[in-house]
Amino acid sequence: MSDGKPPPLTPAGFQVLLALARGNAHGYAVMQFVDELSGGEIQLGPGTLYRTLARLVADGLVREVSADANEEPHDSRRRYYQLTPLGNRAAQREAEQLARLVDAADGAGLLPKRRSA
Amino acid sequence: MSDGKPPPLTPAGFQVLLALARGNAHGYAVMQFVDELSGGEIQLGPGTLYRTLARLVADGLVREVSADANEEPHDSRRRYYQLTPLGNRAAQREAEQLARLVDAADGAGLLPKRRSA
DNA sequence: TTTGTATGTATCCAGATCGGATATAATGAA
DNA sequence: TTCATTATATCCGATCTGGATACATACAAA
Numbered sequence: 030m031s032d033g034k035p036p037p038l039t040p041a042g043f044q045v046l047l048a049l050a051r052g053n054a055h056g057y058a059v060m061q062f063v064d065e066l067s068g069g070e071i072q073l074g075p076g077t078l079y080r081t082l083a084r085l086v087a088d089g090l091v092r093e094v095s096a097d098a099n100e101e102p103h104d105s106r107r108r109y110y111q112l113t114p115l116g117n118r119a120a121q122r123e124a125e126q127l128a129r130l131v132d133a134a135d136g137a138g139l140l141p142k143r144r145s146a
Numbered sequence: 147m148s149d150g151k152p153p154p155l156t157p158a159g160f161q162v163l164l165a166l167a168r169g170n171a172h173g174y175a176v177m178q179f180v181d182e183l184s185g186g187e188i189q190l191g192p193g194t195l196y197r198t199l200a201r202l203v204a205d206g207l208v209r210e211v212s213a214d215a216n217e218e219p220h221d222s223r224r225r226y227y228q229l230t231p232l233g234n235r236a237a238q239r240e241a242e243q244l245a246r247l248v249d250a251a252d253g254a255g256l257l258p259k260r261r262s263a
Numbered sequence: 264t265t266t267g268t269a270t271g272t273a274t275c276c277a278g279a280t281c282g283g284a285t286a287t288a289a290t291g292a293a
Numbered sequence: 294t295t296c297a298t299t300a301t302a303t304c305c306g307a308t309c310t311g312g313a314t315a316c317a318t319a320c321a322a323a
Contacts, residue, residue: 039309040157047247050254057271066250070243074311079273081309106271106318117256124251125258126187130164131248133183134241137167139234141242156280174300191282196302198280223289223300 035119036088041073041081043127046090046112046120053094055107056082082110090116152236153205158190158198160244163207163229163237170211172224173199199227207233 038046048054048062059082060073073081085091094111096103112120134140155163165171165179176199177190190198202208211228213220229237251257 041310043247047251047254047256050251050256055271060271066246067243068246072311075271075273076275076312077310083273104271104319108272120251121256124248124256126184127244127251128248128257129183129185130160131241131245134164134167134237134244137164139164139167139238139241140245158281172300177300189282191284192300192302193283193304194281200302221290221300225301 033115035090035115035122038119038123039081041077042085042090043120043123044071044073045078045081045085046116046123049091049110049112050117050120053109053111055109057107059110085116086110089113090119152207152232152239155236155240156198158194159202159207160237160240161188161190162195162198162202163233163240166208166227166229167234167237170226170228172226174224176227202233203227206230207236 044063045059047066048059051062054062056078060075060078063071063073082091086093090113091110092113094109096107096109131140161180162176164183165176168179171179173195177192177195180188180190199208203210207230208227209230211226213224213226248257
Protein backbone atom coordinates (compact mmCIF):
# COMPACT_ATOMS: atom_id res chain seq x y z
CA MET A 30 0.00 0.00 0.00
CA SER A 31 1.01 3.51 -0.51
CA ASP A 32 -0.91 4.39 2.64
CA GLY A 33 -0.03 4.87 6.22
CA LYS A 34 0.64 8.35 7.41
CA PRO A 35 1.77 10.93 4.91
CA PRO A 36 5.31 12.26 5.19
CA PRO A 37 5.81 15.87 6.34
CA LEU A 38 5.20 18.58 3.78
CA THR A 39 7.49 21.41 2.80
CA PRO A 40 5.91 24.82 2.20
CA ALA A 41 6.38 24.42 -1.54
CA GLY A 42 4.92 20.93 -1.30
CA PHE A 43 1.71 22.23 0.19
CA GLN A 44 1.42 24.94 -2.45
CA VAL A 45 1.56 22.28 -5.14
CA LEU A 46 -0.91 19.97 -3.42
CA LEU A 47 -3.30 22.86 -2.93
CA ALA A 48 -3.14 23.72 -6.61
CA LEU A 49 -3.81 20.11 -7.57
CA ALA A 50 -6.68 19.86 -5.10
CA ARG A 51 -8.65 22.08 -7.47
CA GLY A 52 -8.18 19.63 -10.30
CA ASN A 53 -5.49 17.95 -12.33
CA ALA A 54 -2.94 20.30 -13.81
CA HIS A 55 0.45 20.44 -15.47
CA GLY A 56 3.49 22.00 -13.88
CA TYR A 57 3.37 25.38 -15.52
CA ALA A 58 -0.27 25.83 -14.55
CA VAL A 59 0.61 25.03 -10.94
CA MET A 60 3.27 27.70 -11.07
CA GLN A 61 0.78 30.27 -12.34
CA PHE A 62 -1.85 29.29 -9.80
CA VAL A 63 0.54 29.80 -6.90
CA ASP A 64 1.58 33.16 -8.28
CA GLU A 65 -1.99 34.37 -8.72
CA LEU A 66 -3.32 33.07 -5.42
CA SER A 67 -0.64 34.90 -3.50
CA GLY A 68 -1.03 38.08 -5.51
CA GLY A 69 2.45 37.58 -6.88
CA GLU A 70 4.08 37.46 -3.45
CA ILE A 71 4.90 33.78 -3.62
CA GLN A 72 6.66 32.45 -6.68
CA LEU A 73 7.79 28.90 -7.07
CA GLY A 74 10.26 29.16 -9.91
CA PRO A 75 11.07 26.18 -12.10
CA GLY A 76 13.74 24.78 -9.83
CA THR A 77 11.53 24.48 -6.77
CA LEU A 78 8.46 23.50 -8.79
CA TYR A 79 9.76 20.50 -10.71
CA ARG A 80 11.93 19.33 -7.87
CA THR A 81 8.93 19.44 -5.59
CA LEU A 82 6.72 17.61 -8.09
CA ALA A 83 9.33 14.87 -8.43
CA ARG A 84 9.53 14.46 -4.67
CA LEU A 85 5.76 14.37 -4.27
CA VAL A 86 5.53 11.64 -6.92
CA ALA A 87 8.32 9.70 -5.24
CA ASP A 88 6.49 9.95 -1.92
CA GLY A 89 3.21 8.80 -3.44
CA LEU A 90 1.32 12.03 -2.82
CA VAL A 91 0.93 12.82 -6.50
CA ARG A 92 0.82 10.72 -9.64
CA GLU A 93 1.25 11.56 -13.28
CA VAL A 94 -1.77 11.08 -15.50
CA SER A 95 -2.41 11.34 -19.20
CA ALA A 96 -4.03 14.52 -20.45
CA ASP A 97 -7.67 14.57 -19.48
CA ALA A 98 -8.78 14.74 -23.13
CA ASN A 99 -11.06 17.59 -22.18
CA GLU A 100 -8.03 19.75 -22.75
CA GLU A 101 -8.17 21.77 -25.92
CA PRO A 102 -5.34 21.63 -28.42
CA HIS A 103 -3.32 18.91 -26.71
CA ASP A 104 0.16 20.22 -26.07
CA SER A 105 2.54 17.27 -26.11
CA ARG A 106 4.98 18.98 -23.77
CA ARG A 107 2.60 19.11 -20.85
CA ARG A 108 2.73 16.54 -18.12
CA TYR A 109 -0.37 16.36 -15.97
CA TYR A 110 -0.48 15.50 -12.29
CA GLN A 111 -3.19 14.30 -9.95
CA LEU A 112 -3.53 14.06 -6.17
CA THR A 113 -3.45 10.55 -4.76
CA PRO A 114 -5.65 9.67 -1.77
CA LEU A 115 -2.54 9.87 0.39
CA GLY A 116 -1.74 13.28 -1.05
CA ASN A 117 -5.26 14.44 -0.35
CA ARG A 118 -4.98 13.42 3.28
CA ALA A 119 -1.60 15.12 3.56
CA ALA A 120 -3.08 18.32 2.15
CA GLN A 121 -5.99 18.10 4.60
CA ARG A 122 -3.68 17.68 7.56
CA GLU A 123 -1.55 20.61 6.53
CA ALA A 124 -4.58 22.78 5.83
CA GLU A 125 -5.93 22.11 9.31
CA GLN A 126 -2.55 22.91 10.78
CA LEU A 127 -2.49 26.22 8.93
CA ALA A 128 -6.06 26.98 9.94
CA ARG A 129 -5.06 26.55 13.57
CA LEU A 130 -2.21 28.99 12.99
CA VAL A 131 -4.53 31.51 11.37
CA ASP A 132 -6.96 31.20 14.27
CA ALA A 133 -4.14 31.88 16.70
CA ALA A 134 -3.03 34.87 14.64
CA ASP A 135 -6.59 36.14 14.68
CA GLY A 136 -6.76 35.70 18.43
CA ALA A 137 -3.56 37.69 18.79
CA GLY A 138 -5.09 40.56 16.82
CA LEU A 139 -2.96 40.08 13.74
CA LEU A 140 -5.89 39.91 11.33
CA PRO A 141 -8.18 42.83 10.44
CA LYS A 142 -11.68 41.57 11.04
CA ARG A 143 -11.70 37.84 10.59
CA ARG A 144 -13.78 35.14 12.03
CA SER A 145 -13.95 36.87 15.42
CA ALA A 146 -17.75 36.82 15.42
CA MET B 147 14.91 53.91 10.91
CA SER B 148 14.15 50.32 11.35
CA ASP B 149 11.12 50.74 9.14
CA GLY B 150 10.40 50.24 5.48
CA LYS B 151 9.03 46.94 4.40
CA PRO B 152 9.71 43.90 6.53
CA PRO B 153 12.02 41.20 5.11
CA PRO B 154 10.49 37.85 4.11
CA LEU B 155 9.69 35.44 6.92
CA THR B 156 10.72 31.84 7.25
CA PRO B 157 8.16 29.39 8.62
CA ALA B 158 10.04 29.22 11.91
CA GLY B 159 10.23 33.01 11.95
CA PHE B 160 6.46 33.33 11.78
CA GLN B 161 5.98 30.79 14.55
CA VAL B 162 8.17 32.88 16.81
CA LEU B 163 6.50 36.17 15.89
CA LEU B 164 3.09 34.62 16.49
CA ALA B 165 4.13 33.45 19.94
CA LEU B 166 5.46 36.92 20.81
CA ALA B 167 2.31 38.58 19.49
CA ARG B 168 0.54 37.20 22.54
CA GLY B 169 2.96 38.98 24.85
CA ASN B 170 6.64 39.14 25.68
CA ALA B 171 8.27 35.82 26.36
CA HIS B 172 11.61 34.10 26.71
CA GLY B 173 12.94 31.55 24.26
CA TYR B 174 11.98 28.42 26.09
CA ALA B 175 8.41 29.64 26.52
CA VAL B 176 8.22 30.31 22.78
CA MET B 177 9.32 26.74 22.15
CA GLN B 178 6.60 25.38 24.42
CA PHE B 179 3.95 27.63 22.89
CA VAL B 180 4.71 26.39 19.39
CA ASP B 181 4.62 22.81 20.58
CA GLU B 182 1.27 23.22 22.33
CA LEU B 183 -0.42 25.24 19.62
CA SER B 184 0.35 22.61 17.02
CA GLY B 185 -0.63 19.75 19.28
CA GLY B 186 2.97 18.58 19.30
CA GLU B 187 3.17 18.30 15.53
CA ILE B 188 5.50 21.24 15.10
CA GLN B 189 8.60 21.43 17.24
CA LEU B 190 11.20 24.11 16.91
CA GLY B 191 14.13 22.56 18.75
CA PRO B 192 16.85 24.71 20.27
CA GLY B 193 18.88 25.04 17.11
CA THR B 194 16.12 26.52 15.02
CA LEU B 195 14.67 28.52 17.91
CA TYR B 196 17.69 30.49 19.04
CA ARG B 197 19.04 30.88 15.54
CA THR B 198 15.69 32.27 14.45
CA LEU B 199 15.50 34.63 17.44
CA ALA B 200 18.96 35.97 16.64
CA ARG B 201 18.00 36.56 13.02
CA LEU B 202 14.75 38.30 13.96
CA VAL B 203 16.64 40.61 16.31
CA ALA B 204 19.23 41.33 13.62
CA ASP B 205 16.43 42.16 11.17
CA GLY B 206 14.73 44.47 13.64
CA LEU B 207 11.54 42.42 13.98
CA VAL B 208 12.14 41.56 17.61
CA ARG B 209 14.05 43.22 20.43
CA GLU B 210 15.32 41.95 23.73
CA VAL B 211 13.77 43.48 26.84
CA SER B 212 14.42 43.19 30.55
CA ALA B 213 12.15 40.88 32.50
CA ASP B 214 8.77 42.47 32.94
CA ALA B 215 9.03 42.49 36.74
CA ASN B 216 5.58 40.96 36.90
CA GLU B 217 7.40 37.69 36.50
CA GLU B 218 7.54 35.62 39.63
CA PRO B 219 10.82 34.27 40.96
CA HIS B 220 13.07 36.02 38.47
CA ASP B 221 15.18 33.43 36.70
CA SER B 222 18.43 35.09 35.70
CA ARG B 223 18.92 32.76 32.76
CA ARG B 224 15.86 33.90 30.89
CA ARG B 225 16.12 36.43 28.10
CA TYR B 226 12.86 38.09 27.18
CA TYR B 227 11.85 39.23 23.71
CA GLN B 228 9.27 41.67 22.38
CA LEU B 229 7.79 42.37 18.95
CA THR B 230 8.87 45.62 17.35
CA PRO B 231 6.37 47.60 15.25
CA LEU B 232 8.14 46.28 12.17
CA GLY B 233 7.85 42.75 13.49
CA ASN B 234 4.17 43.27 14.14
CA ARG B 235 3.59 44.38 10.55
CA ALA B 236 5.59 41.43 9.24
CA ALA B 237 3.47 39.06 11.31
CA GLN B 238 0.30 40.71 10.00
CA ARG B 239 1.38 40.35 6.42
CA GLU B 240 2.26 36.72 6.85
CA ALA B 241 -0.96 36.00 8.72
CA GLU B 242 -3.00 37.47 5.88
CA GLN B 243 -1.03 35.42 3.39
CA LEU B 244 -1.75 32.27 5.36
CA ALA B 245 -5.41 33.20 5.70
CA ARG B 246 -5.64 33.43 1.93
CA LEU B 247 -4.10 29.98 1.69
CA VAL B 248 -6.56 28.57 4.20
CA ASP B 249 -9.45 30.12 2.30
CA ALA B 250 -8.23 28.47 -0.89
CA ALA B 251 -7.87 25.15 0.91
CA ASP B 252 -11.41 25.54 2.20
CA GLY B 253 -12.65 26.30 -1.29
CA ALA B 254 -10.96 23.15 -2.54
CA GLY B 255 -12.76 21.07 0.07
CA LEU B 256 -9.73 20.36 2.19
CA LEU B 257 -11.27 21.60 5.42
CA PRO B 258 -14.11 19.89 7.30
CA LYS B 259 -16.70 22.56 7.89
CA ARG B 260 -15.05 25.95 7.70
CA ARG B 261 -16.24 29.28 6.54
CA SER B 262 -18.07 27.73 3.59
CA ALA B 263 -21.37 29.43 4.46
C1' DT C 264 9.75 29.65 -45.01
C1' DT C 265 11.86 31.91 -41.45
C1' DT C 266 11.88 34.45 -37.43
C1' DG C 267 10.65 35.45 -32.89
C1' DT C 268 8.13 34.94 -28.58
C1' DA C 269 5.68 32.47 -25.20
C1' DT C 270 5.10 28.03 -23.27
C1' DG C 271 6.81 23.98 -20.87
C1' DT C 272 10.02 20.82 -18.61
C1' DA C 273 14.44 19.81 -16.57
C1' DT C 274 18.94 20.27 -14.21
C1' DC C 275 22.60 22.64 -11.70
C1' DC C 276 24.57 25.58 -8.14
C1' DA C 277 25.25 28.61 -4.23
C1' DG C 278 23.03 30.04 -0.25
C1' DA C 279 19.58 29.70 3.33
C1' DT C 280 17.12 26.90 6.56
C1' DC C 281 16.26 23.18 9.45
C1' DG C 282 16.42 19.09 12.95
C1' DG C 283 19.04 17.02 16.22
C1' DA C 284 23.05 16.37 18.97
C1' DT C 285 26.01 18.39 22.09
C1' DA C 286 27.66 21.60 25.61
C1' DT C 287 27.15 24.52 29.51
C1' DA C 288 25.00 26.43 33.36
C1' DA C 289 21.44 27.92 36.72
C1' DT C 290 17.19 26.49 39.21
C1' DG C 291 14.78 23.91 42.53
C1' DA C 292 13.46 19.73 44.75
C1' DA C 293 14.79 15.36 47.10
C1' DT D 294 24.89 16.67 47.77
C1' DT D 295 22.62 14.75 44.11
C1' DC D 296 19.65 14.91 40.35
C1' DA D 297 16.05 16.25 36.87
C1' DT D 298 14.34 20.27 34.78
C1' DT D 299 14.82 24.62 32.78
C1' DA D 300 17.31 27.68 29.68
C1' DT D 301 20.52 29.36 26.35
C1' DA D 302 23.96 28.57 22.80
C1' DT D 303 26.65 26.48 19.04
C1' DC D 304 27.83 23.01 15.60
C1' DC D 305 26.99 19.70 11.82
C1' DG D 306 24.89 17.15 8.17
C1' DA D 307 20.89 17.10 5.46
C1' DT D 308 17.22 19.36 3.23
C1' DC D 309 14.98 23.15 0.82
C1' DT D 310 14.95 27.16 -1.88
C1' DG D 311 15.69 30.85 -5.66
C1' DG D 312 17.64 31.85 -9.80
C1' DA D 313 20.30 30.86 -13.80
C1' DT D 314 20.76 28.02 -17.56
C1' DA D 315 19.50 24.87 -21.07
C1' DC D 316 16.58 22.89 -24.37
C1' DA D 317 12.51 21.79 -26.96
C1' DT D 318 7.72 22.55 -28.63
C1' DA D 319 3.79 25.54 -30.04
C1' DC D 320 2.17 29.32 -32.43
C1' DA D 321 1.76 33.75 -34.59
C1' DA D 322 3.76 37.07 -37.67
C1' DA D 323 6.49 38.51 -41.47
